[in-house]
Amino acid sequence: xxxxxxxxxxxxxxxxxxxxxxxxxxxxxxxxxxxxxxxxxxxxxxxxxxxxxxxxxxxxxxxxxxxxxxxxxxxxxxxxxxxxxxxxxxxxxxxxxxxxxxxxxxxxxxxxxxxxxxxxxxxxxxxxxxxxxxxxxxxxxxxxxxxxx
Numbered sequence: 001x002x003x004x005x006x007x008x009x010x011x012x013x014x015x016x017x018x019x020x021x022x023x024x025x026x027x028x029x030x031x032x033x034x035x036x037x038x039x040x041x042x043x044x045x046x047x048x049x050x051x052x053x054x055x056x057x058x059x060x061x062x063x064x065x066x067x068x069x070x071x072x073x074x075x076x077x078x079x080x081x082x083x084x085x086x087x088x089x090x091x092x093x094x095x096x097x098x099x100x101x102x103x104x105x106x107x108x109x110x111x112x113x114x115x116x117x118x119x120x121x122x123x124x125x126x127x128x129x130x131x132x133x134x135x136x137x138x139x140x141x142x143x144x145x146x147x148x149x
Contacts, residue, residue, distance in 0.1 A: 060094060087144075
């Protein structure tokens with residue numbers, strides 16, 4: 001696969017009939033749900049699941065999506081979404097990059113960057129990352145690369 005950055009965390013996605021809009025391709029809102037699914041599975045892989053979030057009274061909440069839709073996805077296609085943690089101040093903010101690829105021809109359908117802020121679940125307010133987040137997400141942080149989409 002032609003990933004734009006090394007060592008992505010990858011999930012497989014099948015485009016279903018429910019993903020298709022009136023124009024006959026996957027709706028743009030569905031792509032956002034795929035970003036969330038990929039980020040969440042990566043967090044779980046890193047040991048930061050919902051149980052841990054609740055135990056720590058912390059979560060990483062989306063504050064910004066930047067998405068470049070490059071090509072359409074169609075029902076029945078098999079896709080792969082890769083993600084990387086590319087930046088973290090290890091206090092409040094963290095950035096992920098994403099790439100959605102159609103393996104059959106290697107075409108990149110989407111590039112995105114999402115910014116997350118650590119919040120306290122009980123109040124919903126920004127709160128410093130606990131040591132478990134710094135360590136867990138930190139082990140997935142890749143070296144600096146150009147961040148343009």
